[in-house]
Amino acid sequence: MLQQLQEYYKKQQEQLHLQLLTQQQAGKQQPKEPLGNKQLAFQQQLLQMQQLQQQHLLNLQRQGLVSLPPGQGSVPLQTLPQAVCPSDLQQLWKEVTAAQPVEDSIKQEGLDLTTTTSNSTSFSAAKVSPPISHHLLPNGQSTMHTPRRDSSSHEETPGSHPLYGHGECKWPGCETLCEDLGQFVKHLNTEHALDDRSTAQCRVQMQVVQQLEIQLAKESERLQAMMAHLHMRPSEPKPFSQPLNLVSSATLSKSTSDTFPDGLPHPPTSATAPITPLRQGPSVISSSTLHNVGPIRRRNSEKFCTPISSELAQNHEFYKNADVRPPFTYASLIRQAILETPDRQLTLNEIYNWFTRMFAYFRRNTATWKNAVRHNLSLHKCFVRVENVKGAVWTVDEHEYQKRRPPKMTGWVLSRGTQPRSHTHTFPLLRCHSLLQAALAESSFPLLNSPTMINTSSASGMLHVGHDDVSSTVEQVNSNGSNSPRLSPQQYSHPVHVKEEPAEAEDDSRPVSLMATTNQNVTIPDDRDLEEELPVEDLS
DNA sequence: GCGAATGTAAACATAC
DNA sequence: TGTATGTTTACATTCG
Numbered sequence: 001m002l003q004q005l006q007e008y009y010k011k012q013q014e015q016l017h018l019q020l021l022t023q024q025q026a027g028k029q030q031p032k033e034p035l036g037n038k039q040l041a042f043q044q045q046l047l048q049m050q051q052l053q054q055q056h057l058l059n060l061q062r063q064g065l066v067s068l069p070p071g072q073g074s075v076p077l078q079t080l081p082q083a084v085c086p087s088d089l090q091q092l093w094k095e096v097t098a099a100q101p102v103e104d105s106i107k108q109e110g111l112d113l114t115t116t117t118s119n120s121t122s123f124s125a126a127k128v129s130p131p132i133s134h135h136l137l138p139n140g141q142s143t144m145h146t147p148r149r150d151s152s153s154h155e156e157t158p159g160s161h162p163l164y165g166h167g168e169c170k171w172p173g174c175e176t177l178c179e180d181l182g183q184f185v186k187h188l189n190t191e192h193a194l195d196d197r198s199t200a201q202c203r204v205q206m207q208v209v210q211q212l213e214i215q216l217a218k219e220s221e222r223l224q225a226m227m228a229h230l231h232m233r234p235s236e237p238k239p240f241s242q243p244l245n246l247v248s249s250a251t252l253s254k255s256t257s258d259t260f261p262d263g264l265p266h267p268p269t270s271a272t273a274p275i276t277p278l279r280q281g282p283s284v285i286s287s288s289t290l291h292n293v294g295p296i297r298r299r300n301s302e303k304f305c306t307p308i309s310s311e312l313a314q315n316h317e318f319y320k321n322a323d324v325r326p327p328f329t330y331a332s333l334i335r336q337a338i339l340e341t342p343d344r345q346l347t348l349n350e351i352y353n354w355f356t357r358m359f360a361y362f363r364r365n366t367a368t369w370k371n372a373v374r375h376n377l378s379l380h381k382c383f384v385r386v387e388n389v390k391g392a393v394w395t396v397d398e399h400e401y402q403k404r405r406p407p408k409m410t411g412w413v414l415s416r417g418t419q420p421r422s423h424t425h426t427f428p429l430l431r432c433h434s435l436l437q438a439a440l441a442e443s444s445f446p447l448l449n450s451p452t453m454i455n456t457s458s459a460s461g462m463l464h465v466g467h468d469d470v471s472s473t474v475e476q477v478n479s480n481g482s483n484s485p486r487l488s489p490q491q492y493s494h495p496v497h498v499k500e501e502p503a504e505a506e507d508d509s510r511p512v513s514l515m516a517t518t519n520q521n522v523t524i525p526d527d528r529d530l531e532e533e534l535p536v537e538d539l540s
Numbered sequence: 541g542c543g544a545a546t547g548t549a550a551a552c553a554t555a556c
Numbered sequence: 557t558g559t560a561t562g563t564t565t566a567c568a569t570t571c572g
Contacts, residue, residue, distance in 0.1 A: 329546065348561060372547065378563050379546095385562085392561080546570080553563080 163188065172201055308332050309339075312358065325361045330369075330376040331401075334383065338396045345386060345393040348374065 163169060164184040169176040171192050178184035192198045308328050312319065319326055326333065337354035338346050346354065352370055355362040362369050377383045382400035386393050 331546085368548070371549070374560095374562060375548085375564090376546090377561095542572105544571090546568100548568085549566085551563100551565080553561100555561080556559085 161185070161188075163192075172205060308336050312336060316358070319359045319361070320357070321360055323360045323364075326359050330372050331380055331382070334373060334376055334394070335396045335401060338383075338394060343393075345395045347391060347393050348377070351377075351394065 161181060161184060163171055164178065164181060167177055167179065168174075169178055169184060169187055169191075171188070174191065176187055176191065178187050312326075318324070328336075333355065334351055337351050337358075338344055340354070341350075351373060352366075355369065355373065356366075377385070377394055380400070382397045382403075384395045384397050386395055
């Protein structure tokens with residue numbers, strides 16, 4: 001099926017290419033500007049075709065028909081069409097840009113694809129929308145052509161370069177170490193000059209961005225349909241506090257498609273205020289999301305209780321490939337890492353590995369975040385160090401973890417711990433509705449970009465919007481509590497030594513049976529109730 | 541303003 | 557000795 005598709009698209013592309021060449025020939029006898037326009041139109045056609053192909057492939061991928069090798073990300077990069085080879089593209093760009101004054105296509109500091117990028121990426125949108133002033137750079141970062149830049153980024157300081165950070169070149173796949181900016185500029189000019197390879201890399205990055213935009217648009221439509229079906233009013237005032245949040249404009253506002261008939265959500269055209277990823281899930285493809293760095297305080301897993309496990313499951317590929325800081329606290333992430341393992345325990349190094357494996361963001365600044373991880377492990381009582389023959393491993397004391405959570409949640413979260421069981425029986429639809437509304441109102445709805453969740457388990461997915469612990473605990477029950485004979489520390493044949501902590505009278509059973517404490521969490525019965533009562537399909 | 545939670549940095553100890 | 561690991565402290569920030 002895939003082959004057929006690819007063949008089909010190949011043929012289409014060849015036809016288009018042929019047309020393009022024909023047009024080029026014919027264009028020689030025509031005034032330059034119409035030629036440029038026509039070529040642009042053809043180029044757009046080509047790119048749309050490529051988009052279509054990628055969309056299909058993505059759909060196939062979603063349906064499990066196509067699997068991507070690790071490292072390829074959610075975007076089928078390896079399938080990026082080659083219909084426009086770099087040299088063609090370069091030629092195209094030359095001709096297209098020749099029709100209009102493009103100053104300094106190649107700037108002193110290196111390749112500047114801003115104008116051409118705009119031409120190539122905005123597609124038909126360029127015809128109807130004002131010139132977008134943001135431009136995505138090959139590494140997914142965005143340069144703003146507004147005078148002000150995102151001050152939250154330490155890379156945006158004067159004398160810096162968006163492609164340069166932490167002493168290394170951030171050109172995709174490069175990572176060449178450069179001692180200073182001067183050396184970097186030199187490197188940029190030599191290694192990433194305007195040649196076929198760089199052009200191709202730019203194209204790939206453009207495709208990545210386009211794909212994400214398309215995906216977002218589609219999921220936005222889906223969400224609208226869902227909300228319409230549920231009689232919700234997404235465009236009610238109040239929704240989002242971040243005006244620059246793409247989701248707020250693209251997802252929930254019908255006017256998006258009016259503003260941009262191409263159906264593509266367009267990132268904000270200016271960034272006058274730094275954006276933190278507080279309410280941003282991967283569904284928020286905003287420029288600042290893609291390069292948010294620096295100290296970020298609250299994570300939405302804590303504040304808005306994004307279901308970390310489900311979000312991670314859904315957006316695994318995104319976090320794995322995009323240099324985006326995950327919107328979760330270190331504690332949440334560590335806990336997630338530990339709970340994801342069969343044994344519910346990890347060595348420090350394994351935790352490190354999980355971080356780097358799961359998040360591209362944590363593949364750099366290792367000293368900083370590793371220190372933070374160790375700090376969190378030591379600081380939070382919910383993380384318990386257990387020694388075995390292999391060395392020390394870390395486990396999660398779920399009870400402690402729950403205890404440290406501020407009891408300020410509404411809906412089922414409150415009912416989970418404090419209300420009688422009977423309350424959970426009333427949950428399903430009403431609570432779901434209010435919860436959903438609350439989630440929509442309070443967050444950027446991180447499930448938006450989660451086709452699997454929407455497709456296969458929307459109910460559970462929505463219900464999960466409310467508490468990551470709930471989802472995780474439910475998963476625990478499913479994956480561990482009932483059917484998997486996992487090894488718990490006490491099950492090891494060797495004696496288990498638990499770091500001596502001041503034993504607390506009330507929950508002192510921890511050293512004896514950590515896993516028991518974890519799995520026999522007092523909250524589980526409710527979770528189990530929920531699992532039983534709700535039409536949850538995808539919890540296994 | 542206060543306190544809790546969190547992130548970051550750093551110093552220090554210990555084990556290998 | 558260097559590195560990994562673990563603990564602790566300090567300080568800044570965010571948010572209720």
